Amino acid sequence: MNSQARCLFCFLLAFLLLAGSAWGAELNRICGAEVASEGDVRNIFRELRIFPNQHPDIEQIKVIGSRLDAQIIISGRITEMEEKMGDNYVNPVMGVILQVYDGNTGKSLWATYHRKEGSDYRKIMHFGLVNTVTQLSRIMADEIIDQWFAEGMKRCAE
């Protein structure tokens, strides 16, 4: 990764538990983005007295971006997450809203809504089905990151 164009992502706590870990991992794995550690984000949240479910304001996002040297800050909210029981298979469902902020200015750059079901990936019979919500969140993360790059986001090395 080009250190001059250091691309550091930071996930906000509202999104950190299940999906946040998966999304951070995928960002790091797919595009080589450097993701700030959850511990650092939590420490700053505690210092700024932001509750885990509270959304930071624009000044607080600037502080987080500056302290973590993060160019991009991603926050999100899981709107839907369940596992429906199908015919001898489990159909996980997940819906997320992601917001991308500029770490320097705190301004919102992008927002994405994405919803998928495990059965959306069925190829034939039971082949291709996604049976766990963790695996579904990983696939959705890949899809959204691909979509971001397709719409103009640059990879760190570019």
Next chain:
Amino acid sequence: MKKFLILPLLILFLLLAPTAQAVTVAVFPVEDLSQGSNGVNFALTDFLRQNLEERGVEVIPADRLITFMARNRIRWLGFLGTNHILQVGEDLHADYVLLGTVSQRQELPMAAFGMVLTLVRTSDARTVWTEVGGVSKADISNFLAIDEPESIDDLLPVLAQQLLVSWPSVMEETGQNPCLLVETTKLAPLHVKPGDEVSCTVRLRPVAGGESLSQVLLMVGDDNYLDMQPESANTYSVSWYAPEWDGFLPVSLILRYDSGRTQVFFVGNYQVDNSAPTLMLKITGKTVNNYTAFNDRLPIVPVWQNPEPLSRWSLFIQNANGEVMAGTEGKGALPQRFVWKGQRPDSHKAADGIYDIVLTIWDRADNQTVATEKVLLKNNPPVPLINAEVGDEHLIVTLNSEDDIPVDFWSAEVLYSNGEVLLQSQGSELPVEILIPFPPPSDPRKFECIVAMKDVLGNKVQKKIPDLMQLVGPAEDEPETPKQEEWIPEF
């Protein structure tokens, strides 16, 4: 002979060298979110430790790791801050930290297991490898169902093996030199009045091998630089007085290194506020004698003229002597409305009279505003004043109220003593005269009168006069019993 031995050993070493990695990994206990935020999965932790050891990775013993966690008060699993990651490298001499989170672990409706693994380099706290995945019983279908997993215990090694497939084959122990770490910053207070003291304290963490600092500055506003003084080891602080103008001032930490490099960290904004918040009280009720009057419940609505966040507020209701009849106070946002039920602190009804409602608010800079309003409490019913006099052909009954509160409705019903209604009358204006025709002289029946009255506040009263003629003239005085003039012995 020795030459023959050295050659096979050299070949063996060259074959094993790529697989055996001379790195040390600290495998932290795996967080298990399926058991709540404090869940831990020791089975998976042991599995990972064993798997890494089989790969030739040196793993920090569990007891040393637990001791380290206790010493550094690490209470949460699944993640570490940069500070702790660097500490692992220094204290345990580990090159990497492996962190894991079980995101999903369930038997029903179908066995499923999901987790995230992250490998972090301790020399620069950078993530070098991470994997996420989930597997369900339905994902694994073998021929004739041979060796298919039955429970999550069977799924655990399957998923762990899947994730570890991409474990980096070559691991660099040294990364980029991390920059100096800002551990904590504290800017307080964030809202001040002109001339108030503001202070900022920062704690830095020098990183081994990192550049040394030459100057620690605080930039307040756009061009005001303050030299931060060392308070204790790696802790710097400075205080200053807020300027005389209102507004938000940005504060940034500037670190200058010996090499000439400068780093800037935005600490936050603080607000200088010299203007008190403005609001008024809106009280709904009937206006009586220039006061807002009520009899039961008084809604009090604060109306902002220039809304702003508050630090605290208080509302007190005082009588004319300044005694507090009711009160409440709180921190933060002002409630949208208050309701006073006309009661004292002991829950009894407060006496009728004029009360002051005093609402005091303080904004975050402690600027104070007081809004007051006077109200009239009247929860006793009106007192009917009934007089009668004999006219030429009628008995003239005059009806009035002793209160100042206007009457909304009155009714009067005159009956004979046997219940026959002689006259009914009603209206909304007082005083009023009611003319009652005299009965024939041969009729011995008495007049009864029932008067009902309701004031504009809703207080109601009903009064019955058994003999209306008694009001005409005073009854003959009964002879007064003579008082004892002098004491006499009882016996």
